[in-house]
Amino acid sequence: MADKQFVADSPALLDIYKRAALLKANDERARKVILSGQVAMAYYSYRGQEIIPSVMGNVLRDDDTICTIYRGIHDMLGKGFPLKELWAELAGRSTGSCKGKGGPMHLTYPPKGIMVTTGIVGSSAPIANGLAWAAQLDKSDRVSVCTFGDGASNIGAVHEAMNLASVWKLPTIFVCQNNLFAEHTKFEKMTGGQNIANRADGYGMPGVRVDGNDPEAMYSAFAEAVARARAGEGPTLLECMTFRFFGHNFGDDDSYIPPEQKAAAMEADPVPRFRARLIADRIASEDELAAFESDVEGQISEALEFALSSPWPTADELRFDVFEKEIAA
Numbered sequence: 001m002a003d004k005q006f007v008a009d010s011p012a013l014l015d016i017y018k019r020a021a022l023l024k025a026n027d028e029r030a031r032k033v034i035l036s037g038q039v040a041m042a043y044y045s046y047r048g049q050e051i052i053p054s055v056m057g058n059v060l061r062d063d064d065t066i067c068t069i070y071r072g073i074h075d076m077l078g079k080g081f082p083l084k085e086l087w088a089e090l091a092g093r094s095t096g097s098c099k100g101k102g103g104p105m106h107l108t109y110p111p112k113g114i115m116v117t118t119g120i121v122g123s124s125a126p127i128a129n130g131l132a133w134a135a136q137l138d139k140s141d142r143v144s145v146c147t148f149g150d151g152a153s154n155i156g157a158v159h160e161a162m163n164l165a166s167v168w169k170l171p172t173i174f175v176c177q178n179n180l181f182a183e184h185t186k187f188e189k190m191t192g193g194q195n196i197a198n199r200a201d202g203y204g205m206p207g208v209r210v211d212g213n214d215p216e217a218m219y220s221a222f223a224e225a226v227a228r229a230r231a232g233e234g235p236t237l238l239e240c241m242t243f244r245f246f247g248h249n250f251g252d253d254d255s256y257i258p259p260e261q262k263a264a265a266m267e268a269d270p271v272p273r274f275r276a277r278l279i280a281d282r283i284a285s286e287d288e289l290a291a292f293e294s295d296v297e298g299q300i301s302e303a304l305e306f307a308l309s310s311p312w313p314t315a316d317e318l319r320f321d322v323f324e325k326e327i328a329a
């Protein structure tokens with residue numbers, strides 16, 4: 001793949017921006033909705049990390065699978081999770097993608113390849129290998145992505161998964177979203193070598209550290225990893241450098257983030273920066289982007305109304321979707 005260039009063209013950049021604008025708007029709405037008391041849920045803001053999943057969503061096909069984590073609504077929306085089923089699930093209603101039984105920590109939407117959300121740090125990696133192995137057995141060229149944080153990169157399961165993926169040449173793409181914090185612990189206080197991408201060397205697979213807030217750099221690195229996996233050349237580890245603007249979970253006192261580091265990251269907010277660049281390069285006009293953003297706000301409002309006017313699951317539902325054979329009443 002080394003001789004092939006992976007460059008995002010203008011339509012790809014515009015598509016990536018639109019996904020990022022949706023993710024930003026949805027995160028802003030989610031925080032408002034929780035504060036207003038309309039929906040009570042565990043919520044892990046991904047604000048600041050929008051570019052990585054927007055690129056993934058642009059490059060991946062619907063049948064490619066993704067296993068993500070509690071901080072994963074950006075990954076899911078980036079890959080096309082429909083807003084109504086998402087919001088209904090977040091609100092615990094029967095019209096949600098998991099009939100209100102998964103909630104924010106266990107969202108799935110298989111029609112778009114969104115297979116697992118897990119709260120067990122590091123567990124997205126071995127599960128993604130299972131889906132990659134299934135693709136290999138099916139003789140399909142679909143790929144399997146797992147996302148995880150910098151903290152998870154120190155979990156044994158991630159290392160076992162990288163080793164097995166390399167040995168079996170599985171089409172797994174390990175996407176570490178390095179936002180420099182794991183709960184309240186700084187990256188430099190918990191990571192030997194201060195570099196996650198380098199660890200790929202030990203497993204005989206390519207490892208790339210990339211600016212995950214730079215849409216073009218992110219596109220090149222991710223598209224190349226996908227092309228390798230589709231061609232049967234095996235896994236890649238991407239360490240995508242980014243930053244989360246807020247605390248670990250909604251309500252967390254984020255005073256452990258140095259204020260100057262947070263201010264600098266917000267000043268360099270990747271979404272408005274990308275927007276300005278698209279306009280300067282005449283890839284899109286201000287009017288076109290403003291119309292899109294207003295439409296997105298409307299779609300989120302509609303999804304929220306749909307969710308809040310939907311019924312709760314009945315107690316009877318407890319018996320379903322658990323065992324292969326439903327339990328009789």
Ligand SMILES: Cc1ncc(C[n+]2csc(CCOP(=O)(O)OP(=O)(O)O)c2C)c(N)n1
Pocket residue numbers: 071119120121122148149150151152153179181182183248
């Ligand atoms: C196996 C396991 N250990 C510990 C925890 C508690 N825990 C929840 S989130 C988290 C931090 C993970 O940080 P990181 O992997 O960097 O992801 P981020 O939240 O920054 O996106 C920890 C330690 C857990 N859920 N699972």
